[in-house]
Amino acid sequence: MAKRHYDWSSGLAEIEEHSLTKHQVLVDYLVRYFQQRTLNAPGRERFRITLVDGFCGGGLYVLQGSDQLVLGSPLRMMEAVDTAFTLVNANRTKQIELDVQFVFVDKDKHALEHLRKVLGDRGYQHAIGVSIHLLHAEFGVAADEILQRIRRHTPRSGTALFFLDQYGYTEVPAPLIRRIFQTSPNAEIVLTFHVSSFATYTNDEFAQRISATLQIDIFKRLGSRSIEQIKADETDWRRFIQAALYEALVEQCGAAFFTPFFIRGSGAGHGEYWLVHLSQHHRAQDVMKQVHWQHSNHFVHYGGAGLNMLAPHTMGFMQEFDGGFKFDDVARNRSDKELVEQLAVRIFDQPHAVNFSTVFAQTCNGSPATAGMYKDALATLVASGDVMVRSFDGKPRYRARYICDSDQIERARQLKLFLSPAR
The missing domain is CATH 3.40.50 (Rossmann fold)
Structure with missing residues (x-):
């Protein structure tokens, strides 16, 4: 064996x-x-x-x-x-x-x-x-x-x-x-x-x-x-x-x-x-x-694409991945979509701003996504008006490439697309 x-x-x-x-x-x-x-x-x-x-x-x-x-x-x-x-x-x-x-x-x-x-x-x-x-x-x-x-x-x-x-x-x-x-x-x-x-x-x-x-x-x-x-x-x-x-x-x-x-x-x-x-x-x-x-x-891997890939309901051969999450374009598109949705919910539930490194460190064990993919998802949420990302001196971040570990992440004051109060 x-x-x-x-x-x-x-x-x-x-x-x-x-x-x-x-x-x-x-x-x-x-x-x-x-x-x-x-x-x-x-x-x-x-x-x-x-x-x-x-x-x-x-x-x-x-x-x-x-x-x-x-x-x-x-x-x-x-x-x-x-x-x-x-x-x-x-x-x-x-x-x-x-x-x-x-x-x-x-x-x-x-x-x-x-x-x-x-x-x-x-x-x-x-x-x-x-x-x-x-x-x-x-x-x-x-x-x-x-x-x-x-x-x-x-x-x-x-x-x-x-x-x-x-x-x-x-x-x-x-x-x-x-x-x-x-x-x-x-x-x-x-x-x-x-x-x-x-x-x-x-x-x-x-x-x-x-x-x-x-x-x-x-x-x-x-x-x-x-x-x-x-x-x-x-x-x-x-x-x-x-x-x-x-x-x-x-x-x-x-x-x-x-x-x-x-x-x-x-x-x-x-x-x-x-x-x-x-x-x-x-x-x-x-x-x-x-x-x-x-x-x-x-x-x-044989789990999910978002922030909870090892959850019992995601383990096994997921149909949308045709025999597993293969780190290909299909998996990347699924990951991008789920990251946006799940990060939105997580940020909505935060009582205060949290820096990027904390968000990543608290969730990365349960996700196949890289830090760069997290930043892309956050940039999507910023563009939709649901999330604010600011540097330590208060400067807003709009693009993924400029998001740093120390940047503060919080929900926007007026929710738009992904974060609906009636969710």
């Missing part, structure tokens, strides 16, 4: 197409991450971070069904840092150094030996043991050493990004995620989860075992019903079980912000893997959602 381990004992391992999608999302997120973190620091000379690949593999693969060689996640991470360095320094008079510590972990000694060779062949031998650390261990066992390395590299901030492309769904329990956030306050985690096999093959006994392993309560989220009852009562029981598993995991992991989207599988295109992003800041969550929309051909 779980994804099989790669075999490094006799040379290059094969990699599947969906893993390339995961790696590209990681690369694109990292580049955007560095751009965002250095955006408002023109005088900064150095930015420190630890990048952790908890299931790193051997560094070089053969694409399944072909002879094409492809780089693994460690080398893709390093390439992303080089790309980000070029972009963030493009218009700086004084360059900012990206001081990155890499920690690559794998329990397969053959994989690490292969990775060491690949790094050496590409001129990184001198960096191994200095800025590149190779750990032969299970990720959970290596966690203490990893967290110590993060503390030494960034003592005050604990700035780190973990890429945890686990082999199934049991190797990163919720308490371990919670400990990462407790000890590294500026950490982010990108976690994959092979949920299709879990939902398809699970029964009560198996669900109890997984609950114990991950230290979460799946049955609480299932409304105390048995798996067999769920399968008998719910038309789309796989999605229902997956939603319960996701909510139970998020509840216990200690992350303030998260995204719950699927990497689309082959064939019918139904989601097979979660690519779960966990963080403590809404800006990080927004950047990851930008990447999901960028890779619309590869992602899907």
Whole structure:
């Protein structure tokens, strides 16, 4: 049921197409991450971070069904840092150094030996043991050493990004995620989860075992019903079980912000893997959602389009999305429409003005929309005369591109189109 381990004992391992999608999302997120973190620091000379690949593999693969060689996640991470360095320094008079510590972990000694060779062949031998650390261990066992390395590299901030492309769904329990956030306050985690096999093959006994392993309560989220009852009562029981598993995991992991989207599988295109992003800041969550929309051909979610996408009545295959919310033009149009309507209601119910960052932070976990899409919706409400957006010094905002985190949002004194007193 779980994804099989790669075999490094006799040379290059094969990699599947969906893993390339995961790696590209990681690369694109990292580049955007560095751009965002250095955006408002023109005088900064150095930015420190630890990048952790908890299931790193051997560094070089053969694409399944072909002879094409492809780089693994460690080398893709390093390439992303080089790309980000070029972009963030493009218009700086004084360059900012990206001081990155890499920690690559794998329990397969053959994989690490292969990775060491690949790094050496590409001129990184001198960096191994200095800025590149190779750990032969299970990720959970290596966690203490990893967290110590993060503390030494960034003592005050604990700035780190973990890429945890686990082999199934049991190797990163919720308490371990919670400990990462407790000890590294500026950490982010990108976690994959092979949920299709879990939902398809699970029964009560198996669900109890997984609950114990991950230290979460799946049955609480299932409304105390048995798996067999769920399968008998719910038309789309796989999605229902997956939603319960996701909510139970998020509840216990200690992350303030998260995204719950699927990497689309082959064939019918139904989601097979979660690519779960966990963080403590809404800006990080927004950047990851930008990447999901960028890779619309590869992602899907099975909930709603507005501010309450994980509500029970929206879970499952929504008819208007023809098998899921696919981050395409249909999904974008639906999101834009629902955002306008639902933000209008929310703002009407506010007793006083609230800044944009608060509105976004309080609702973004329940929406596939980016901050830019929120701003477009607010601009529509401003144009209709239903909402006022003002800067901290009282200057009105009319266009989405000028709306800032600190801008104050409130309902207009005279309601026009979307906010009717008789609603």
